Amino acid sequence: MPEHRIQPRTLKGFRDYLPEVMLPRERIMDTARRVFRSYGFSPIDTPALEYLEILLGKGSDETDKQLYRFQDHGGRDVGLRFDLTVPLARYAAQHIGTLGTPFKRYQIATVWRGENTQRGRYREFMQCDFDTIGTHNEAADAETILVVHDLLKSIGFENFIIRINDRAILNGLLQEVGLADKSTLVLRVLDKLSKIGPQKVLDDLRSVVGATSTQARQVVGLTQCAEGNIDVLKKLQELGTGSELGKLGVTRLDQVISLVTAVPGLSGIVRIDPSIARGLDYYTGLVLETTLGDLPDIGSVCSGGRYDNLADLYTNQQLPGIGASLGLDRLLSAMEELKMIEPVRTPAEVFVPFFAATRLGDYLRLAAELRSAGLGVEVYAEPKKLGKQLQYADKRGYRIALVAGDEEFTANQCQVKNLASGESTTVSLAGGAAALTAEIRRILAT
Amino acid sequence: MPEHRIQPRTLKGFRDYLPEVMLPRERIMDTARRVFRSYGFSPIDTPALEYLEILLGKGSDETDKQLYRFQDHGGRDVGLRFDLTVPLARYAAQHIGTLGTPFKRYQIATVWRGENTQRGRYREFMQCDFDTIGTHNEAADAETILVVHDLLKSIGFENFIIRINDRAILNGLLQEVGLADKSTLVLRVLDKLSKIGPQKVLDDLRSVVGATSTQARQVVGLTQCAEGNIDVLKKLQELGTGSELGKLGVTRLDQVISLVTAVPGLSGIVRIDPSIARGLDYYTGLVLETTLGDLPDIGSVCSGGRYDNLADLYTNQQLPGIGASLGLDRLLSAMEELKMIEPVRTPAEVFVPFFAATRLGDYLRLAAELRSAGLGVEVYAEPKKLGKQLQYADKRGYRIALVAGDEEFTANQCQVKNLASGESTTVSLAGGAAALTAEIRRILAT
Numbered sequence: 001m002p003e004h005r006i007q008p009r010t011l012k013g014f015r016d017y018l019p020e021v022m023l024p025r026e027r028i029m030d031t032a033r034r035v036f037r038s039y040g041f042s043p044i045d046t047p048a049l050e051y052l053e054i055l056l057g058k059g060s061d062e063t064d065k066q067l068y069r070f071q072d073h074g075g076r077d078v079g080l081r082f083d084l085t086v087p088l089a090r091y092a093a094q095h096i097g098t099l100g101t102p103f104k105r106y107q108i109a110t111v112w113r114g115e116n117t118q119r120g121r122y123r124e125f126m127q128c129d130f131d132t133i134g135t136h137n138e139a140a141d142a143e144t145i146l147v148v149h150d151l152l153k154s155i156g157f158e159n160f161i162i163r164i165n166d167r168a169i170l171n172g173l174l175q176e177v178g179l180a181d182k183s184t185l186v187l188r189v190l191d192k193l194s195k196i197g198p199q200k201v202l203d204d205l206r207s208v209v210g211a212t213s214t215q216a217r218q219v220v221g222l223t224q225c226a227e228g229n230i231d232v233l234k235k236l237q238e239l240g241t242g243s244e245l246g247k248l249g250v251t252r253l254d255q256v257i258s259l260v261t262a263v264p265g266l267s268g269i270v271r272i273d274p275s276i277a278r279g280l281d282y283y284t285g286l287v288l289e290t291t292l293g294d295l296p297d298i299g300s301v302c303s304g305g306r307y308d309n310l311a312d313l314y315t316n317q318q319l320p321g322i323g324a325s326l327g328l329d330r331l332l333s334a335m336e337e338l339k340m341i342e343p344v345r346t347p348a349e350v351f352v353p354f355f356a357a358t359r360l361g362d363y364l365r366l367a368a369e370l371r372s373a374g375l376g377v378e379v380y381a382e383p384k385k386l387g388k389q390l391q392y393a394d395k396r397g398y399r400i401a402l403v404a405g406d407e408e409f410t411a412n413q414c415q416v417k418n419l420a421s422g423e424s425t426t427v428s429l430a431g432g433a434a435a436l437t438a439e440i441r442r443i444l445a446t
Numbered sequence: 447m448p449e450h451r452i453q454p455r456t457l458k459g460f461r462d463y464l465p466e467v468m469l470p471r472e473r474i475m476d477t478a479r480r481v482f483r484s485y486g487f488s489p490i491d492t493p494a495l496e497y498l499e500i501l502l503g504k505g506s507d508e509t510d511k512q513l514y515r516f517q518d519h520g521g522r523d524v525g526l527r528f529d530l531t532v533p534l535a536r537y538a539a540q541h542i543g544t545l546g547t548p549f550k551r552y553q554i555a556t557v558w559r560g561e562n563t564q565r566g567r568y569r570e571f572m573q574c575d576f577d578t579i580g581t582h583n584e585a586a587d588a589e590t591i592l593v594v595h596d597l598l599k600s601i602g603f604e605n606f607i608i609r610i611n612d613r614a615i616l617n618g619l620l621q622e623v624g625l626a627d628k629s630t631l632v633l634r635v636l637d638k639l640s641k642i643g644p645q646k647v648l649d650d651l652r653s654v655v656g657a658t659s660t661q662a663r664q665v666v667g668l669t670q671c672a673e674g675n676i677d678v679l680k681k682l683q684e685l686g687t688g689s690e691l692g693k694l695g696v697t698r699l700d701q702v703i704s705l706v707t708a709v710p711g712l713s714g715i716v717r718i719d720p721s722i723a724r725g726l727d728y729y730t731g732l733v734l735e736t737t738l739g740d741l742p743d744i745g746s747v748c749s750g751g752r753y754d755n756l757a758d759l760y761t762n763q764q765l766p767g768i769g770a771s772l773g774l775d776r777l778l779s780a781m782e783e784l785k786m787i788e789p790v791r792t793p794a795e796v797f798v799p800f801f802a803a804t805r806l807g808d809y810l811r812l813a814a815e816l817r818s819a820g821l822g823v824e825v826y827a828e829p830k831k832l833g834k835q836l837q838y839a840d841k842r843g844y845r846i847a848l849v850a851g852d853e854e855f856t857a858n859q860c861q862v863k864n865l866a867s868g869e870s871t872t873v874s875l876a877g878g879a880a881a882l883t884a885e886i887r888r889i890l891a892t
Contacts, residue, residue, distance in 0.1 A: 006499055008539040008760040011524060014495060016537055018544065019488030019551070026479070026489050033472070037793035038817045040824025042465035043472050047570055048494065048526075048556060049460060049514075053452055068495075070516030073560040078457060080494075091462055093454040098464065100841065102827040105465070110494060110556075114519040124493055135827040139806055143825065146810065150817070262807030263814045314454040347483035360585055361708030364592065368709045371484045371596070378486025379589065381548040381581040395546065 013115065013123030019345045025126075025332060028155055029108055032128050032326055035150045036106040039143060041130050044105045046087040048112075052077035058086045058313070066113040080112040084129045085323075092133055093314035101134025101319075122329070131323030133310060138252060140322050141286045141306060142259035145270060148290055148302050148324055155331065156340055159293030160301075163273035166253045167283045167305065170274075172246025173222050177215045184281045185209045186219065191279035193223060194299070223275035249285075256286060284308045286322060295334050301327045344397035348376030349444055351393035351419075356405045357383040366402070366414070369433040375440060394419060400443055402436075418443050459561065459569030465791045470778060471572075474601055475554055478574050478772055481596045482552040485589060487576050490551045492533040494558075498523035504532045504759070512559040526558040530575045531769075538579055539760035547580025547765075568775070577769030579756060584698060586768050587732045587752060588705035591716060594736055594748050594770055595706075601777065602786055605739030606747075609719035612699045613729050613751065616720075618692025619668050623661045630727045631655045632665065637725035639669060640745070669721035695731075702732060730754045732768060741780050747773045790843035794822030795890055797839035797865075802851045803829040812848070812860070815879040821886060840865060846889055848882075864889050 010016055017025065033043070052069055059082060068080040081087050084107050096103065108128045115121040130147060132140040145162055152160050170190075174180045189204045196204075198220050205216035225235045253272055261267040278287040285306030292301060304324025311319050335341050350370060352363050360383075367377040378398070380389045386403070393401055403424070404414035416439050417424045427436050456462055463471065479489070498515055505528060514526040527533050530553050542549065554574045561567040576593060578586040591608055598606050616636075620626045635650045642650075644666050651662035671681045699718055707713040724733040731752030738747060750770025757765050781787050796816060798809050806829075813823040824844070826835045832849070839847055849870070850860035862885050863870045873882045 005762070006760055008500070008536045008757075009497065010493055010540075011495055011497060011518070011522065012520070014493035016493070016541065017489075017491040018541065019490060022489040022491055025491075038822045040792050040794040040797075040822060042792055043463075043468040044465060045463040045468055045471075047456055047460035047462070048558070049457055049570070051455065051457060054454075066519075068516075068518065070514075072457070072514065073512075074458070076457065090454045094456075095462065095464065100838065104824070112494070124495070132827060137800075137828045139800060139810075139825065139827045142806070142810060143827075146814065259807050259810060262811050264811070311454075314452055316451070346486050346488055348486040351486075354585060360588070361705050364585075364588060364705060365708050365710070368592065376484045376486065378550070379585065381578060381585045381589075382583045392546065 011123070013117040013121070015122065015124075020343060021332075023344060023347060024335065024341045025328070028328060028331065029126075029128070031154045032108060032151060033106070035147060035154050036130050038150070039104070039147055041104040041106045041132075041147075044091065044107055045109060046081070046084075046091050046107070048080055048110065049078045050081055050087060050090070052079045054090050055079045055082065055086055058089075059083065063113065066115055068112050068114060082113050083111055084109060084127045084325075088129070088131060089311040090314055092319055093311040093317070096134070096315075096317060096319065102140070103133045104131070105133070106130040126328045128326040128328050129323060131310075131321055133319050133321035133323075136320050138255050138259065141252075141256050144286070144304065144322050144324055145256070145260045145288065146263060146266070148288065148304075149266060149269060151302060151326055152290065156335070157292065160269065160290055161293065162270045162288055162290050162302075163276050164253065164256065164270060164286060164288045165272065165274055165276040166249035166285055167278075167287055168245045168249030168252070168285060170219075170222065170249075170277065171284075172243035172249060173219065175243050175245060177218045179209070179211060179215055179219070182209050182211070186211075187277050187281060188279055190219070190223065190275075190277035193275050193277070198224060223277075225274045252285065278303065278305050280305070282307045282309075288324065292334055292338075294338055298330060298334055301331045301334065303327070342397070346376075346378065346396040346398060348378050349399045350375055350377040350440060351389075351396075351398035351401045352377060352379045353386055353389040353393075353401060353403060354380040354383045355386055355389075355403060356409070359404070359406065359409055362404075362409050366404070366429075366433070370437060370440070373433065373437045375437065390419075400440055416440065416443070418446075457569070459563040459567070461568065461570075466789060467778075469790060469793060470781065470787045471774070474774060474777065475572075475574070477600045478554060478597060479552070481593060481600050482576050484596070485550070485593055487550045487552045487578075487593075490537065490553055491555065492527070492530075492537050492553070494526055494556065495524045496527055496533060496536065498525045500536050500760075501525045501528065501532055504535075505529065509559065512561055514558050514560060528559050529557050530555060530573045530771075534575070534577060535757040536760055538765055539757040539763070542580070542761075542763060542765065548586070549579045550577070551579070552576040572774045574772040574774050575769060576771075577756075577767055579765050579767035579769075582766050584701050584705065587698075587702050590732070590750065590768050590770055591702070591706045591734065592709060592712070594734065594750075595712060595715060597748060597772055598736065602781070603738065606715065606736055607739065608716045608734055608736050608748075609722050610699065610702065610716060610732060610734045611718065611720055611722040612695035612731055613724075613733055614691045614695030614698070614731060616665075616668065616695075616723065617730075618689035618695060619665065621689050621691060623664045625655070625657060625661055625665070628655050628657070632657075633723050633727060634725055636665070636669065636721075636723035639721050639723070644670060669723075671720045698731065724749065724751050726751070728753050728755075734770065738780055738784075740784055744776060744780055747777045747780065749773070788843070792822075792824065792842040792844060794824050795845045796821055796823040796886060797835075797842075797844040797847045798823060798825045799832055799835040799839075799847060799849060800826040800829045801832055801835075801849065802855070805850070805852065805855055808850075808855050812850070812875075812879070816883060816886070819879065819883045821883065836865075846886055862886065862889070864892075 063082050072078050111127050112124050202216050205211040276289050283305035287305035289300035290302040306322040308320050363379045367379050370377045401417040402414050408414050412429045415424045427439050509528050518524050557573050648662050651657040722735050729751035733751035735746035736748040752768040754766050809825045813825050816823045847863040848860050854860050858875045861870045873885050
């Protein structure tokens with residue numbers, strides 16, 4: 001026994017993932033990878049630790065404060081990445097000559113922020129980003145929307161809306177009304193619209209940004225156009241024609257809408273929403289958010305936008321692009337709330353009790369045969385009482401138990417127990433495991 | 447333009463993963479997950495950052511020195527995990543009541559060590575571990591070997607040997623010859639056997655451990671039994687019968703060998719090797735290493751063993767178990783050396799040139815139909831010259847290009863170009879994408 005025991009605990013704002021939480025998490029990540037790959041996005045990875053100068057001053061004052069930073073063994077100032085966009089910019093600047101453009105990448109990785117945990121935030125979380133770099137073309141804009149659609153569909157959502165806007169429309173209006181030099185502040189206020197409502201935004205535009213009442217009303221007026229497709233576009237055109245930039249935004253939105261609605265299934269799902277601002281200053285074209293029809297209040301589960309220059313802090317090569325990020329944690333809690341997640345603690349379907357103590361070799365062989373047929377099979381690790389073993393299987397969410405003792409093995413057969421219904425059937429093993437596999441698949445399909 | 451540019455670079459000992467490296471990496475991780483799951487191992491995850499007291503003094507003096515440690519925003523002493531075993535011990539101590547036993551988990555995650563990079567080591571790397579916790583039964587020992595076999599086979603290796611030994615045999619001998627109290631030092635010397643050879647081990651046992659010449663010869667003698675199965679077992683029994691512990695080890699090895707060889711395909715692959723020591727003190731039973739027949743010199747690509755007590759530093763509950771770890775980086779460099787990795791930079795198979803500028807909607811729709819059929823399809827993002835686009839496709843390793851312009855779309859057909867052979871066929875799109883999908887699958891199968 002050790003001299004003194006250490007209390008096993010995790011740091012505040014950090015969490016352990018138990019199997020029942022990790023299983024749906026891995027399923028979503030698998031699905032995201034599959035969707036990204038189906039469009040030709042390639043995986044990349046970057047170090048968790050970067051030179052501090054790479055990270056510092058790249059987000060907001062807040063992200064600077066939240067940085068986990070320290071000196072490494074060589075006395076270098078280093079920090080843990082707080083997002084995947086800053087490392088992507090550094091990576092693109094460093095490797096774009098080798099990679100070539102357009103460069104389409106995805107990255108699913110952990111990031112760290114010393115957040116205030118009182119707001120229910122975690123200090124370690126997963127980001128799931130994809131970007132197309134090196135092109136201004138609307139093909140990439142349309143594709144980004146298609147990817148978001150496929151992501152949500154593949155994860156299992158039927159009822160969702162992808163809201164799109166073009167940053168040029170707002171920027172055009174800001175030029176017109178004389179607020180162009182305050183766009184960063186305006187964006188930050190507008191981004192809170194869905195949370196604080198138009199009246200408070202009006203107030204903040206005056207008090208925080210220093211806009212006049214007329215200016216504030218014009219900005220809020222733009223965001224309050226009723227949602228829709230063609231109608232809104234027309235209204236935007238009326239509002240935005242004053243500036244060339246506004247016109248450009250409307251034309252681009254029109255193009256993107258007609259491109260994506262050429263793909264079956266997309267027409268009802270994509271909607272122009274002039275209230276979408278996205279707080280980040282660096283977006284210059286299409287911006288998008290995704291809301292769940294059944295849980296609109298949780299906010300966007302997948303957001304992104306187009307930028308003119310990804311990496312100007314690290315290279316003089318201009319790298320325009322577009323990308324979006326899937327909110328993994330938000331999506332998972334939504335799925336939990338919508339009862340889309342089965343409470344399962346095992347990734348396998350079939351449970352084999354270790355019933356006859358002298359038959360372990362037979363159990364292992366039987367399980368191996370079923371695995372060759374593509375089934376997941378756990379053989380219990382100890383020859384305990386059958387009841388105890390079945391309790392274990394039940395607690396973990398196994399669907400089927402294969403019960404076989406000396407008698408069954410001698411007769412070359414085994415019992416297939418449907419753990420949901422409690423029914424058992426006896427299956428012959430005489431012709432190999434084919435009949436058994438078929439019976440298991442029959443039960444799994446019910 | 448920013449005031450000054452920052453040099454885009456990674457920290458020493460850290461690396462960016464380009465797509466051609468990341469793709470095989472993800473494929474191995476996918477395969478490992480699939481194999482683990484097929485045995486009922488569940489995924490878990492733990493934080494990258496732990497309280498320093500959880501990590502400190504748990505590995506060796508070396509891992510203590512290599513720890514990335516600092517104070518967080520709340521003044522807590524924290525560190526980045528240097529392996530997945532220490533966090534697992536902490537996790538098990540904390541959650542085993544909820545999890546129940548046996549608990550079977552896998553974890554594929556990043557760890558950090560401030561290693562000396564002159565030895566070609568990286569400071570950030572991925573570990574890929576699986577463990578069965580809470581049982582002494584040999585069922586778990588046999589299963590661990592089966593999992594290692596399935597891992598290597600599924601990744602694509604045909605020629606490999608899983609070498610096993612039982613720590614009790616060595617410990618029994620150490621008791622006999624009076625070196626039991628120096629077992630930690632003996633293990634550390636023996637673990638270098640394959641690198642430094644038996645003569646240097648003899649010398650080190652004398653000079654480092656302080657063994658007599660007779661003691662050293664007896665220990666080295668044990669490790670030099672010729673490899674094999676039954677014969678070696680018998681020889682071990684002769685050598686080991688002096689101690690009860692040695693006998694126990696031989697009996698257990700005999701059991702495990704007969705269990706795993708009950709599974710077809712395993713008999714030639716598992717071999718008893720009395721020279722396997724594994725440096726770690728905490729192993730008490732089965733130990734295993736895996737060597738590639740075509741590259742024996744790179745050392746073990748998958749290693750592990752049985753322990754009596756995983757988490758005694760954190761809990762008074764005894765948690766015996768067995769686990770192993772797949773050496774992802776070593777395996778990848780072996781696969782590269784053995785030309786098992788295709789130089790591909792895209793995860794998709796089909797490339798669609800953006801050829802006719804006004805037909806983008808048609809390209810997007812066509813690609814969407816193929817994706818619904820399970821194919822990976824990239825539509826090029828810009829209407830550049832066809833030659834340039836095909837160069838892009840070639841550089842990335844696309845297998846097939848679908849070439850269609852105004853003429854083809856009007857005639858409701860498209861050209862399927864096999865990029866390896868250069869051959870093209872014209873396929874009708876009149877009945878939907880079915881004929882096209884069939885032709886693509888035909889080419890992919892060649």
